Amino acid sequence: MATAHDVAAYILARRGPMSAMKLQKLLYYSQAWHLVWDEQPLFPERIEAWANGPVVAELYPLHRGQFLISEWPHGDATRLSASERESVDVVLESYGDLDGRKLSHLTHAEAPWADARTGLHPTERSENVITPAAMHEYYGSLDAAEEAIPIDELTWEGWGATAATA
Numbered sequence: 001m002a003t004a005h006d007v008a009a010y011i012l013a014r015r016g017p018m019s020a021m022k023l024q025k026l027l028y029y030s031q032a033w034h035l036v037w038d039e040q041p042l043f044p045e046r047i048e049a050w051a052n053g054p055v056v057a058e059l060y061p062l063h064r065g066q067f068l069i070s071e072w073p074h075g076d077a078t079r080l081s082a083s084e085r086e087s088v089d090v091v092l093e094s095y096g097d098l099d100g101r102k103l104s105h106l107t108h109a110e111a112p113w114a115d116a117r118t119g120l121h122p123t124e125r126s127e128n129v130i131t132p133a134a135m136h137e138y139y140g141s142l143d144a145a146e147e148a149i150p151i152d153e154l155t156w157e158g159w160g161a162t163a164a165t166a
Contacts, residue, residue: 002084004045004056005075007031010085013077014092017070020063021052021100025107028054029095032112032135034087036143039136042084047130049116051123053104054130111138 002010004027011026012018018026027047034042045058063069080088095103107113112134120126 001041002043002080003075004043004059005072006077006079007043007075007084007088008059009072009075010077010080010088011092012069012072014089015096017068019100020066020069022098022103023063023069023100024055024059025053025100025103026091026095027056027059028107028130029103030088030091031132032139033091034084035132035136036140037087038083041132042087047135049113049126049128049130051125053107054113057127 007027007030008023011023011030015026027043031042031047034040043056045056047054048057059074062074095106098106112130115134116128116130117126120128
């Protein structure tokens, strides 16, 4: 199993320099989707529900005060297995063009982060963990819902057209 440091190194090697916020959110989405697709964590480090979204707290002290991160010398991108690389690559393809602020807004609208912050003021500090179980349940339901309805069977109610004929 890779570490969050290894995944951070891999993300930066694939996408180049990015904001610390964006790196943290891509780590979160990589962990979440890998849990769904491979039924196991991508990395063992915990993810906390901070005010600006999910954060791998162990990495934060190593980039604190930096806006732009170009490399991650604390990890080794070659430690990722083929399956781990595949999960991260799909996440980068899906989320990689979004900036850190947009990724943060996305996480705020999703149950794992929101549930972990229940009862907290929006700007309150927190070490509440976003559990792998919460990520798996939420993102697994999104994945299952997408797979449950074949695109050619979707209809536009009221329009009388199917996706195949529209």
